[in-house]
Amino acid sequence: MPQLEVDGATLTYDDEGPRDGDGVPLVFIHGWTANRRRWDHQLAHFSPKRRVIRLDLRGHGESDGSGRRTVEELAGDVLAVLDHLEADRFIPVGHSMGGMIAQTLALEHPERIERMALVNSISRMTYSRGRGLLMAVSTRVPFKLFVAANIQRAFAPGYPREQIRECIRASSATPREVVMTCYGAMRSFDVLDRVGEIRTPTLLVHGYHDIQLPVSQMLRMAKAYPDAVVRIVDAGHELPVEKPAELTSALDRFVTGGA
Numbered sequence: 001m002p003q004l005e006v007d008g009a010t011l012t013y014d015d016e017g018p019r020d021g022d023g024v025p026l027v028f029i030h031g032w033t034a035n036r037r038r039w040d041h042q043l044a045h046f047s048p049k050r051r052v053i054r055l056d057l058r059g060h061g062e063s064d065g066s067g068r069r070t071v072e073e074l075a076g077d078v079l080a081v082l083d084h085l086e087a088d089r090f091i092p093v094g095h096s097m098g099g100m101i102a103q104t105l106a107l108e109h110p111e112r113i114e115r116m117a118l119v120n121s122i123s124r125m126t127y128s129r130g131r132g133l134l135m136a137v138s139t140r141v142p143f144k145l146f147v148a149a150n151i152q153r154a155f156a157p158g159y160p161r162e163q164i165r166e167c168i169r170a171s172s173a174t175p176r177e178v179v180m181t182c183y184g185a186m187r188s189f190d191v192l193d194r195v196g197e198i199r200t201p202t203l204l205v206h207g208y209h210d211i212q213l214p215v216s217q218m219l220r221m222a223k224a225y226p227d228a229v230v231r232i233v234d235a236g237h238e239l240p241v242e243k244p245a246e247l248t249s250a251l252d253r254f255v256t257g258g259a
């Protein structure tokens with residue numbers, strides 16, 4: 001289990017697949033309260049033929065350290081790992097908060113981005129009334145209840161309850177300080193007026209039933225991208241968990257130059 005010390009944190013990562021394989025490395029970045037295991041299906045599919053890098057963001061999974069207060073700081077952690085691994089050019093694939101990190105990397109280091117894929121992610125946080133109320137009471141309810149309420153509503157109707165409970169258990173293991181500071185980082189994230197600067201081909205994959213980050217917000221973002229392909233999947237916000245094979249198929253077509 002390789003690890004790297006970065007600014008007071010120990011970041012755990014995986015670096016698998018042939019370095020001389022098909023194309024530049026894929027870099028998978030998970031979302032809020034998740035961990036690098038979200039990408040197990042994609043790692044198994046891509047690593048036999050292509051270099052794949054994934055990491056646990058600080059305070060998540062098997063990485064320690066306190067939370068970052070801005071998405072830019074989180075992106076700095078990812079870049080530190082990639083620099084250590086000498087991955088000069090890469091394809092970031094980010095889910096939710098991970099997609100915000102990917103957009104930040106594309107804006108700040110465009111010369112290093114081959115392509116980019118955003119999964120259930122947006123460029124500006126805009127809350128529905130229900131999410132706004134949830135945020136308003138978040139500091140007044142037990143921490144595990146706050147996490148459970150967010151994770152529960154992330155899945156499409158009818159998704160198996162036991163698998164939802166497993167995701168809630170995993171997310172609840174993330175320290176409260178990390179959960180809340182990263183939540184604040186997402187709340188303040190806003191690059192919608194800048195995404196027109198991102199000229200790299202971009203895949204936007206989104207769950208039709210996503211009420212965390214509604215598909216309407218993603219489509220608003222898509223209009224601003226100069227070179228974007230949109231895929232809508234019959235899933236909620238947790239697309240890597242709900243429909244891993246469909247996501248992998250969409251990514252495979254995209255990274256090999258297909259639509």
